[in-house]
Amino acid sequence: MAKDFEVQVLEDVTIRFAGDSGDGMQLTGSQFSNTTALFGNDLSTLPDYPAEIRAPAGTLYGVSGFQLHFSSLEISTPGDSPDVLVAMNPAALKVNLKDIKPGATIVVNENAFDPKNLKLAHYESNPLEDNSLAGFNVIMVPLSKQTAAALEGLQLSMKDIERTKNFFALGLMYWLFDRPLEPTLAWIEQKFKKKQIYLEANQKALTAGYYYGENTEIFMTRYHVKPAKLEKGSYRSISGNEAVALGFVAASYKAGIPLFLGSYPITPASEILQELSNFKNFGVKTFQAEDEIAGIASAIGASFAGNLAVTTTSGPGLALKSEAIGLAVMTELPLVIVDVQRGGPSTGLPTKTEQSDLLQAMYGRNGESPVPILAASTPSDCFDMAFEACRIAVKYMTPVFLLSEGYLANGSEPWKIPDVDSLPEIPVNYWKDKETYNIYARDENLSRPWAIPGTPGLEHRIGGLEKAHIYGTVSYVPENHEFMVRMRDAKVKKIQDEIPDLVVAGDQDADLLIAAWGGTYGSVTEAVGNLRKKGHKVAQVHFKYIHPFPKNTKEVLTKFKQILVPERNLGQLSKLLKSAFLVDVIEFNKIQGSPFKSSEIENKIISLIGGENVN
Amino acid sequence: MSTNNVMENVKLTAKDFATNQDVRWCPGCGDYSILAQVQRVSPDLGIPKEKFVWVSGIGCSSRFPYYMNTYGFHSIHGRAPAIATGVKLANPDLSVWVAAGDGDLLSIGGNHFIHACRRNIDMKVILFNNRIYGLTKGQYSPTSEKGKKTKSSPYGSIDFPFLPVNMAVASGATFVARSLDRDPKHLQAMMFRAAAHHGLAFIEVYQNCNIFNDGAYEPLTDKETKADNVVVLEHGKPLIYGKNNEKGIRMDGMNPVVVDLSKGEYSVNDLWIHDEFDENPGRSFVLAHFSDLKDFPTPIGVFRQIQKSTYDGDLFAQLDEVTKLKGKGDLAKLFRSGNTWEVA
Numbered sequence: 001m002a003k004d005f006e007v008q009v010l011e012d013v014t015i016r017f018a019g020d021s022g023d024g025m026q027l028t029g030s031q032f033s034n035t036t037a038l039f040g041n042d043l044s045t046l047p048d049y050p051a052e053i054r055a056p057a058g059t060l061y062g063v064s065g066f067q068l069h070f071s072s073l074e075i076s077t078p079g080d081s082p083d084v085l086v087a088m089n090p091a092a093l094k095v096n097l098k099d100i101k102p103g104a105t106i107v108v109n110e111n112a113f114d115p116k117n118l119k120l121a122h123y124e125s126n127p128l129e130d131n132s133l134a135g136f137n138v139i140m141v142p143l144s145k146q147t148a149a150a151l152e153g154l155q156l157s158m159k160d161i162e163r164t165k166n167f168f169a170l171g172l173m174y175w176l177f178d179r180p181l182e183p184t185l186a187w188i189e190q191k192f193k194k195k196q197i198y199l200e201a202n203q204k205a206l207t208a209g210y211y212y213g214e215n216t217e218i219f220m221t222r223y224h225v226k227p228a229k230l231e232k233g234s235y236r237s238i239s240g241n242e243a244v245a246l247g248f249v250a251a252s253y254k255a256g257i258p259l260f261l262g263s264y265p266i267t268p269a270s271e272i273l274q275e276l277s278n279f280k281n282f283g284v285k286t287f288q289a290e291d292e293i294a295g296i297a298s299a300i301g302a303s304f305a306g307n308l309a310v311t312t313t314s315g316p317g318l319a320l321k322s323e324a325i326g327l328a329v330m331t332e333l334p335l336v337i338v339d340v341q342r343g344g345p346s347t348g349l350p351t352k353t354e355q356s357d358l359l360q361a362m363y364g365r366n367g368e369s370p371v372p373i374l375a376a377s378t379p380s381d382c383f384d385m386a387f388e389a390c391r392i393a394v395k396y397m398t399p400v401f402l403l404s405e406g407y408l409a410n411g412s413e414p415w416k417i418p419d420v421d422s423l424p425e426i427p428v429n430y431w432k433d434k435e436t437y438n439i440y441a442r443d444e445n446l447s448r449p450w451a452i453p454g455t456p457g458l459e460h461r462i463g464g465l466e467k468a469h470i471y472g473t474v475s476y477v478p479e480n481h482e483f484m485v486r487m488r489d490a491k492v493k494k495i496q497d498e499i500p501d502l503v504v505a506g507d508q509d510a511d512l513l514i515a516a517w518g519g520t521y522g523s524v525t526e527a528v529g530n531l532r533k534k535g536h537k538v539a540q541v542h543f544k545y546i547h548p549f550p551k552n553t554k555e556v557l558t559k560f561k562q563i564l565v566p567e568r569n570l571g572q573l574s575k576l577l578k579s580a581f582l583v584d585v586i587e588f589n590k591i592q593g594s595p596f597k598s599s600e601i602e603n604k605i606i607s608l609i610g611g612e613n614v615n
Numbered sequence: 616m617s618t619n620n621v622m623e624n625v626k627l628t629a630k631d632f633a634t635n636q637d638v639r640w641c642p643g644c645g646d647y648s649i650l651a652q653v654q655r656v657s658p659d660l661g662i663p664k665e666k667f668v669w670v671s672g673i674g675c676s677s678r679f680p681y682y683m684n685t686y687g688f689h690s691i692h693g694r695a696p697a698i699a700t701g702v703k704l705a706n707p708d709l710s711v712w713v714a715a716g717d718g719d720l721l722s723i724g725g726n727h728f729i730h731a732c733r734r735n736i737d738m739k740v741i742l743f744n745n746r747i748y749g750l751t752k753g754q755y756s757p758t759s760e761k762g763k764k765t766k767s768s769p770y771g772s773i774d775f776p777f778l779p780v781n782m783a784v785a786s787g788a789t790f791v792a793r794s795l796d797r798d799p800k801h802l803q804a805m806m807f808r809a810a811a812h813h814g815l816a817f818i819e820v821y822q823n824c825n826i827f828n829d830g831a832y833e834p835l836t837d838k839e840t841k842a843d844n845v846v847v848l849e850h851g852k853p854l855i856y857g858k859n860n861e862k863g864i865r866m867d868g869m870n871p872v873v874v875d876l877s878k879g880e881y882s883v884n885d886l887w888i889h890d891e892f893d894e895n896p897g898r899s900f901v902l903a904h905f906s907d908l909k910d911f912p913t914p915i916g917v918f919r920q921i922q923k924s925t926y927d928g929d930l931f932a933q934l935d936e937v938t939k940l941k942g943k944g945d946l947a948k949l950f951r952s953g954n955t956w957e958v959a
Binding site for chain 2: 034040233234258262279281294300304309324326417418419455456462473474
């Protein structure tokens with residue numbers, strides 16, 4: 001018999017699942033996200049996992065987490081501090097306790113709090129017993145034992161039983177937040193259709209978790225978060241890396257030429273390669289090269305031969321590709337270079353997010369080597385910007401950077417599925433005419449003809465040596481060199497003519513403008529929204545095009561008394577803005593491998609315009 | 616297939632493959648001969664001119680594409696095999712050729728070279744091996760002999776050299792040959808063979824740098840000494856050499872032995888019979904290793920030719936296969952894959 005529980009309606013909830021890297025927390029989190037998306041909430045996720053694949057069980061450095069924020073309103077961040085923490089072991093509790101809200105609910109697997117695990121987590125006494133968690137709503141669940149009981153009768157090893165306890169925890173959370181089990185039951189059915197025993201075990205554990213909530217009195221309240229009123233349309237949940245992959249396939253379709261990806265696996269960009277390798281029936285060619293350099297070099301070769309060529313990497317890989325990017329600049333071939341940024345320098349923090357490769361993209365090559373730079377602002381925006389990067393590359397015959405970052409790449413949110421016909425066309429006109437043909441002649445966009453091998457009569461040579469204007473033969477003539485350096489620069493600047501102007505959001509008459517770029521969008525948007533609700537005047541602009549800057553950038557920047565630039569580096573956009581527009585900006589920098597909390601930005605703004613701090 | 620090819624029925628000549636650019640190699644450079652042989656054989660390969668793509672890296676020999684009136688790409692140091700791979704995968708209908716020096720292909724570009732061999736990309740790789748860095752003016756290269764005195768090794772190089780043929784064979788190249796810049800006929804024959812091969816064809820050309828490493832191959836090219844120092848590999852024929860064909864190589868277990876046929880102890884019937892198509896790469900290694908052995912001749916010719924599926928062939932076969940299986944991609948459907956929901 002179902003008891004009558006109090007149902008409390010909430011506007012939004014932030015929940016974090018945390019456990020060993022082998023506990024399946026990423027899977028649990030993404031299942032909760034999918035179900036929540038299908039339920040109609042707006043949501044934003046933040047997976048956070050260690051660089052080690054299976055760090056020793058129970059250790060602090062082996063803790064993997066997945067946070068998601070869901071709401072009946074539109075939201076733009078994965079949430080500052082969790083309202084609910086699900087901790088599968090003492091290490092997960094210890095690592096995550098500092099992040100959660102005062103009074104938050106902590107659901108723990110009490111069976112994991114044994115002397116061995118407590119010692120591994122460097123707990124001197126059991127936090128479940130020593131009153132150190134006073135002030136939190138601690139819910140102790142014998143997760144391991146309950147899972148084992150639910151699976152009694154199935155021929156499973158202890159190890160296998162342990163591995164299904166995440167589904168028990170997920171079931172319990174589905175009950176607590178009033179979500180349906182069906183989407184995950186269907187997913188398990190599909191995933192384990194060839195392993196009947198795991199199918200049964202996982203479904204049983206999930207259902208048992210749900211009914212554990214229903215039949216015990218560990219929770220007195222259930223929570224309900226109503227569907228959000230999103231813009232009308234069809235939606236699906238999408239991560240930034242998936243969105244980049246789809247953006248490329250869409251661009252290839254609209255351009256009418258095959259997509260070629262040359263890439264070398266690197267965290268956190270590998271999923272783009274993996275995704276695209278599925279799409280062979282779209283004519284997508286993925287070449288997993290021997291190294292980063294071969295990744296881009298093969299893409300340049302494919303571009304020369306007429307494919308829509310892209311390469312994907314992260315910071316260290318981008319460093320290796322620098323020389324080849326210069327070659328693409330010199331040979332004026334279309335190419336998109338995706339940098340899914342991570343913590344640097346060197347190997348840095350491979351699985352943590354950062355936005356510190358902007359200056360590498362801008363300047364990280366020998367000689368005067370201008371490359372357009374686009375930066376995605378949200379996971380779903382990765383689709384639009386990947387498409388846009390391809391369009392610009394082809395139209396202007398140039399390599400183009402698309403900067404994403406770990407947090408966008410792995411994070412997901414609802415994506416309003418676009419109508420294929422509404423996507424812009426990407427005209428591709430390979431040069432055919434022998435009579436009027438000069439390989440470095442330029443059209444109205446200053447771009448040169450794309451004449452591909454196999455076309456009779458257009459045989460020509462290109463390369464990294466300086467090219468003679470119009471004819472494209474090797475030229476060491478000093479004046480020609482300066483002319484061509486200026487020409488390549490002018491061509492990239494010309495893109496400014498068609499990119500959208502900056503749009504000032506918020507209060508046009510505010511004294512303070514927040515100017516941000518890339519993945520900082522969500523935190524800034526939420527902070528500005530919160531402050532405006534409280535009556536503060538704040539304005540916001542967001543840069544998705546950084547090189548060249550939108551045409552009205554100077555006009556916008558000089559309208560405000562103060563400009564705050566929050567970024568997760570030591571002031572890279574700030575430097576560019578200061579040098580390009582001679583404006584003063586206030587830098588606000590955080591370099592901790594995680595996104596800004598919106599409260600951090602709110603408090604920074606408060607410190608500038610006055611008001612009361614938020615927690 | 617070549618459509619709209621106005622040149623279709625016109626027989627091209629070597630001149631049609633020359634560009635209007637002045638060739639800027641040093642007078643007397645071995646590269647001239649290689650260029651001449653390539654231009655000579657190109658009209659007879661049965662490939663429309665517009666389908667040739669010559670890709671190079673950096674170095675003296677990497678200027679090669681500028682002198683070929685075909686499509687060409689003079690790229691960056693060491694990366695030619697990777698760029699050529701991209702060209703071939705973008706359009707498998709093209710005939711893709713790489714021109715590379717020993718520093719370019721084996722030092723900075725060693726990784727790309729071995730992986731192109733491993734994948735058996737259908738392209739031709741011509742190594743201009745002069746055993747020296749020419750364009751940087753005379754430092755030792757990865758094929759320079761140990762002890763060599765150069766500008767960067769005034770007391771003698773302490774590097775052991777690579778044997779390029781062995782690298783290619785060990786990496787899985789399906790056609791491996793060696794020739795000499797000063798033996799135009801042989802070089803042309805090797806070019807024809809390489810062009811006809813389906814898969815990665817590698818030709819090591821011993822090439823003289825008359826400025827920084829002059830005479831490196833003189834014992835192999837000089838009329839007086841050539842016969843005693845070079846053994847020409849021919850399929851099904853014994854390994855025989857010498858001014859009067861008086862010397863031969865026989866195998867003693869796994870070891871090659873030079874024998875004198877004039878003394879009556881051994882005859883032609885005792886000699887090693889060359890088998891280009893031997894699946895086992897062992898004999899190719901032994902042959903390539905001759906240059907490390909005292910008093911052994913240097914083999915030229917086709918070391919090895921085997922048939923294996925190519926990466927490019929398999930790539931397109933897989934695209935077709937998956938398309939047959941799943942149907943031609945539907946973008947709208949792809950957008951909607953996974954769970955979707957409607958907001959009214």
